[in-house]
Every structure is written in structure tokens, then in C-alpha cells.
Amino acid sequence: MSATDQSTLPQHLQKKTSNIQKSSKVVQALAIDIFLWAYTCLVSYKIIYQKLIANVRHADFAWSQPLTAIGVGAVISLVLFMTKLSIGRASKGLYDLDENESILKQPFMFFGYFVIIITFIAGINVAQVSLREFFSEAGLMGAKRIFTALLQPNFQIIEPALFAAIETIYMAFIATTISLPFAFLLGFFAARNLMSNSPITFAIYNLIRFFLNVSRSIEPLVWAIIFSVWVGIGPFAGMLALCLHSVSSLAKLYSEQIENISDGPIEAMTATGAHPIQVIWFGVVPQIVLPYLSFTIYRWDINVRMATIIGLVGGGGIGTMLMQYQGLAKWNEVGLLVIVIALIVWIMDYSSSKIRASIK
Amino acid sequence: MATNILEVKDLQKVYPNGTHALRGVSFDVTEGEFLVVIGLSGSGKSTLLRCINRLHDPSSGSVKFNKDEITTIKGQPLRNVRSKIGMIFQHFNLIPRKTVMTNVLTGTLSKTGVFKSIFGIYSEEDKKKAQELIELVGLSGKERHRADNLSGGQQQRVAIARALMQNPKMLLADEPVASLDPATSHSVMQYLKKVNEELGVTILCNLHFLSLVRQYATRVIALKGGELIYEGSPKEIDENWFKTIYGEEAVEVTID
Numbered sequence: 001m002s003a004t005d006q007s008t009l010p011q012h013l014q015k016k017t018s019n020i021q022k023s024s025k026v027v028q029a030l031a032i033d034i035f036l037w038a039y040t041c042l043v044s045y046k047i048i049y050q051k052l053i054a055n056v057r058h059a060d061f062a063w064s065q066p067l068t069a070i071g072v073g074a075v076i077s078l079v080l081f082m083t084k085l086s087i088g089r090a091s092k093g094l095y096d097l098d099e100n101e102s103i104l105k106q107p108f109m110f111f112g113y114f115v116i117i118i119t120f121i122a123g124i125n126v127a128q129v130s131l132r133e134f135f136s137e138a139g140l141m142g143a144k145r146i147f148t149a150l151l152q153p154n155f156q157i158i159e160p161a162l163f164a165a166i167e168t169i170y171m172a173f174i175a176t177t178i179s180l181p182f183a184f185l186l187g188f189f190a191a192r193n194l195m196s197n198s199p200i201t202f203a204i205y206n207l208i209r210f211f212l213n214v215s216r217s218i219e220p221l222v223w224a225i226i227f228s229v230w231v232g233i234g235p236f237a238g239m240l241a242l243c244l245h246s247v248s249s250l251a252k253l254y255s256e257q258i259e260n261i262s263d264g265p266i267e268a269m270t271a272t273g274a275h276p277i278q279v280i281w282f283g284v285v286p287q288i289v290l291p292y293l294s295f296t297i298y299r300w301d302i303n304v305r306m307a308t309i310i311g312l313v314g315g316g317g318i319g320t321m322l323m324q325y326q327g328l329a330k331w332n333e334v335g336l337l338v339i340v341i342a343l344i345v346w347i348m349d350y351s352s353s354k355i356r357a358s359i360k
Numbered sequence: 361m362a363t364n365i366l367e368v369k370d371l372q373k374v375y376p377n378g379t380h381a382l383r384g385v386s387f388d389v390t391e392g393e394f395l396v397v398i399g400l401s402g403s404g405k406s407t408l409l410r411c412i413n414r415l416h417d418p419s420s421g422s423v424k425f426n427k428d429e430i431t432t433i434k435g436q437p438l439r440n441v442r443s444k445i446g447m448i449f450q451h452f453n454l455i456p457r458k459t460v461m462t463n464v465l466t467g468t469l470s471k472t473g474v475f476k477s478i479f480g481i482y483s484e485e486d487k488k489k490a491q492e493l494i495e496l497v498g499l500s501g502k503e504r505h506r507a508d509n510l511s512g513g514q515q516q517r518v519a520i521a522r523a524l525m526q527n528p529k530m531l532l533a534d535e536p537v538a539s540l541d542p543a544t545s546h547s548v549m550q551y552l553k554k555v556n557e558e559l560g561v562t563i564l565c566n567l568h569f570l571s572l573v574r575q576y577a578t579r580v581i582a583l584k585g586g587e588l589i590y591e592g593s594p595k596e597i598d599e600n601w602f603k604t605i606y607g608e609e610a611v612e613v614t615i616d
Contacts, residue, residue: 268454268455272446286456
């Protein structure tokens with residue numbers, strides 16, 4: 001590949017595009033500043049002033065308040081935009097900074113520190129952090145009651161607990177195995193290097209990527225709720241939820257693995273006159289088998305943990321059992337279940353990391 | 361007068377990123393030749409080789425192999441042509457984690473059915489031939505070794521055996537010794553020479569070192585900035601030609 005003239009754009013056009021880029025950066029920087037100042041004004045007024053200083057019990061909310069804050073923020077940021085206090089300009093790289101000077105000591109960082117501090121104060125207020133309640137007499141009594149019960153687990157229910165645990169492990173295993181072939185196939189279609197050759201395959205790639213991202217961003221817990229309405233409460237609903245999530249995350253991991261392989265063997269196989277399927281089988285597959293195995297075992301491990309949580313919303317297994325005893329406030333039984341869950345998670349975690357280390 | 365096995369005419373290649381790698385290259389290759397392509401890195405040597413077996417598609421111009429136009433063919437006809445042209449690479453491009461035997465057998469993929477090859481079913485004839493080729497490149501006893509555990513020179517010899525497994529009429533070699541030490545380089549070049557002389561396979565080879573070129577090539581072409589600037593015998597490359605091809609600043613380094 002020769003190093004010939006890379007940019008074919010005439011010079012005045014290049015200048016124009018760089019001007020457009022610069023002004024779009026300035027607009028973005030201003031938007032960041034306005035947001036930060038509006039946020040500062042709103043938080044200072046609603047939480048620092050109303051709650052902490054004026055001690056208003058039931059502060060009224062009106063849409064005029066955030067709108068005013070934006071207005072005030074816009075004015076402040078316009079005034080301060082050209083000074084060294086603009087975080088927006090800093091984050092868009094519009095300052096000429098001395099590389100030797102620490103960025104932590106720049107003026108705009110002090111505005112940044114201020115924003116972090118008021119967020120922290122507001123956060124403590126919003127999360128209702130209260131040391132008084134943490135150490136209150138009634139609270140400590142409750143804690144004592146639950147801890148004594150948890151520390152005296154009821155071994156009477158060990159049999160059903162173990163059965164439920166086995167149900168959870170199997171559910172996770174089946175969810176992993178069923179999702180495997182789907183993820184395997186989708187992995188190829190979601191790999192950029194295999195799909196970017198023609199516009200059609202690239203469109204398929206984008207479509208599949210989109211669906212994978214959407215289904216992955218919805219928590220398995222939410223899928224479990226949906227499926228428990230669909231197929232009824234029980235392990236099947238939980239398994240479906242895990243399946244769906246496993247397919248999308250495994251396919252993502254698989255496709256990233258395919259994107260990282262070396263092109264050499266693919267080129268060599270193509271050069272022998274091999275059929276495209278043979279090229280993938282000999283040029284791609286040998287490079288991905290072990291990482292795939294490792295990802296899959298790790299996924300089973302994750303699925304066992306998730307299966308426990310999913311059980312809490314009716315996905316069956318030990319999670320559902322835990323939920324039932326917790327609802328009845330039977331803390332001794334809950335104590336036993338917690339021990340069983342901890343044991344499973346520990347064993348799965350330990351063995352999966354051992355297996356994965358040995359196939360590296 | 362020997363016949364032309366390959367005819368390249370006015371070959372142009374522009375990559376999607378705008379790089380103009382080949383600017384109208386024309387040359388013929390006669391059967392049985394050991395033709396070496398020289399030129400700086402980025403002069404278009406690799407692109408030229410990859411346009412011949414269509415790993416890259418030429419932008420314009422024509423490539424004729426055995427008098428057949430192959431510039432735009434697709435699918436099965438293209439795979440047939442590729443099966444007659446072996447190729448070896450700078451980084452060997454063997455299949456990792458597979459044995460030497462399996463790697464050599466991949467040379468027969470084009471005539472083995474898709475399902476048979478996936479299940480690893482090769483004919484006895486092919487296995488015997490693979491065995492013979494492994495012996496030919498001096499690796500007998502290594503058949504069951506993993507290819508990626510061999511040394512660089514040994515890996516390149518496996519690659520040669522794999523290419524020969526195709527029964528090629530022509531062998532493309534893209535910088536076959538660029539990642540090897542001098543002694544190993546000569547050994548690999550010797551094997552290529554043997555393939556050329558004893559099996560009568562035409563060789564088209566990219567090289568960096570002029571000393572290797574003088575020793576092994578029967579004819580040389582030189583590329584500069586995607587254009588063919590020299591065509592002739594390796595002995596005729598004197599100081600002036602050297603400076604034209606590699607630039608005024610260049611000093612020749614030898615490999616012994």
C-alpha cells in the first residue's frame with residue numbers, strides 16, 4: 001500500500017470543515033457549562049437552601065424552578081465562558097493547557113470540586129442517610145433479632161433447600177446450553193470483520209447488534225417478571241429470562257473474540273481455493289474455540305448467581321424459597337438458605353476460575 | 361519458447377481509503393520462471409500478489425492465468441483458479457493449535473467436500489501425499505507436532521508443503537523470509553528453488569534483500585509507488601538502478 005495523497009479535499013474545503021467542527025465543539029462546550037451551572041443552582045436552592053438552611057418540611061416542586069435554574073445557569077455560563085472556569089471548554093479541548101501543569105490544579109477543576117461537594121451533600125440528604133436511625137435502640141434490637149436468627153440456621157429444611165439449589169444450578173446450566181448454539185451463530189453475524197464486506201451483510205450486522213444491545217440492556221430480573229406472566233411462575237420462566245440474556249451477552253463476547261482474531265489463516269485458507277464455510281471452519285474456528293469455552297463456563301457461573309436473584313421474583317429455585325421464608329419472617333430458615341446460596345456461589349466461582357485458568 | 365502462465369495488463373488498485381497502490385502494472389510470467397518482485401515497503405508488491413489470486417479485487421486492468429481471464433470471476437470458478445495457485449506469507453499464516461499434518465492437508469480443501477473436511481475425512485491418497493511433502497520439506501517426524509510450536513523456518517516449510525499440496529502451477533510468495541534470520545532465510549529459499557527446479561512450479565516472489573534476489577531469481581521486476589520501473593535480469597541491477605528503486609539515501613545491506 002503506497003503512501004500517496006491521502007486527503008483529496010481542496011484546501012479551502014478542509015478549512016471550512018475544520019471551522020464547522022470547531023463551532024460545533026464550542027456549542028457542545030457551552031451546553032455542558034449551562035447544564036452544570038443550572039444543576040448547581042437547582043441543587044443549591046432545593047436541597048442546600050430549602051432543606052438544610054430554611055428547613056422547609058414539604059418543599060413544593062414547580063416546573064418553573066428547573067426552568068429558572070436553566071435560565072440563571074445560561075447567564076452565568078455565558079458570562080464565565082471565556083474565563084478559565086469553563087469545564088465545557090476544558091472537556092472539549094478548547095484550552096491551550098500547559099502539559100507540565102497538573103490538570104487537578106486548573107481553575108475549572110475548582111468549579112468541578114464544588115459540583116462534586118454539593119452533589120455529595122444532596123446525595124446524603126436524598127438517600128436519607130441517618131446515623132440516628134442506624135444506632136437507634138429499636139433499630140439495634142431488630143438487627144440483633146435477625147442476626148441471632150440468621151446465625152442459628154434451621155437445618156430441618158436442608159433437604160428442600162438442597163433440592164431447590166439443585167433446581168437453580170440445573171436451570172442455569174440449561175439456560176447456558178440452550179443459549180449456546182444461538183449465541184454461536186449470532187456471534188458470526190455480529191462480528192464486524194466478517195460482515196463489513198458488503199452493504200447487505202453490514203446492514204444485517206447493524207440490525208443484530210441493535211437487538212443484542214437492547215435485549216442485553218434489559219436486566220434478566222425484568223425478563224423474569226415478563227416471562228413469569230407469560231409461562232407462569234416457576235423455573236421455566238427464570239430459565240427463559242436467563243436464556244435471553246445469555247444469548248445476547250455471549251453473542252457479544254463471541255463476536256468481539258472473532259473481531260480480534262488474526263486475518264492470516266483466513267487469507268491462507270481463501271488462497272487455497274477453499275469454500276467460504278471451510279475458510280471459517282479452518283481459518284476462524286480454531287482461533288476462537290478456547291476463548292469461547294472460557295466465556296461459556298464463566299457465563300454458567302454468572303447464570304447460577306442470577307438464577308438465585310431471579311428466583312426472588314418467582315423464577316423458581318432457591319431464590320423463590322428464600323422469598324417465601326422472608327415473607328413469613330422465618331429468619332432461621334432464611335439463615336440456612338443464605339448459607340446454601342453462599343456455598344453454591346463460592347463453589348461455582350472457584351471451579352469456574354480453575355477450569356478457565358487450565359484451558360488458557 | 362515457453363508459454364506465458366500469467367499475463368498482467370495495466371493493473372490498477374485503489375483501496376477504499378483512497379490509497380492508490382497499483383498504477384497500471386503490466387508484465388508476463390513464463391512457465392517455470394523464478395520471478396522476483398522488489399521495491400520498498402509500500403511500493404505495491406503485496407497488493408500485486410493479492411490481486412493475482414484475487415485476495416484483493418483489482419480496480420481495473422486484467423489478469424490472465426493460463427490464458428483465461430480471471431479478473432472478475434467469482435464463486436466456484438475463482439476457487440478453482442485459486443486452487444492452482446499456491447501462496448505463502450511473511451507470517452506463515454498456519455492454523456494455530458493444529459498439527460503439521462492437518463495444516464498440510466488444508467491444501468486440499470478446494471477438492472475435498474465441505475462436510476468431509478469439517479469432519480476431517482481426507483482420502484488415503486491425500487494423506488500419503490501430505491506425508492511425502494512433509495518429508496520433502498525436511499520435517500518428517502514432526503507430523504503430529506502442533507504447527508505453532510515449531511520455529512519460524514519450520515513453520516514456513518509447513519506453509520510450503522501446504523501450498524504444494526494444492527498441486528499448484530504457480531506459487532506466490534509474499535516476503536517469505538522477511539521474518540526469518542539469515543541462515544533460515546537461505547534454507548527456505550533453497551526449498552523454493554527446489555520446488556521451482558524439480559517440480560517445475562513457476563514462482564512469483566516478493567523479496568527485500570538484493571543478495572537473495574541475485575542468487576535465486578531468474579528475472580526481476582521492480583515496483584516504485586505502484587508503478588513498474590524495472591524489468592530484467594537480476595545481474596543488471598547496478599548501483600544506479602539500486603538508487604532509482606530504493607531512493608538516493610539507500611545503502612545496500614546483504615544477507616549471507
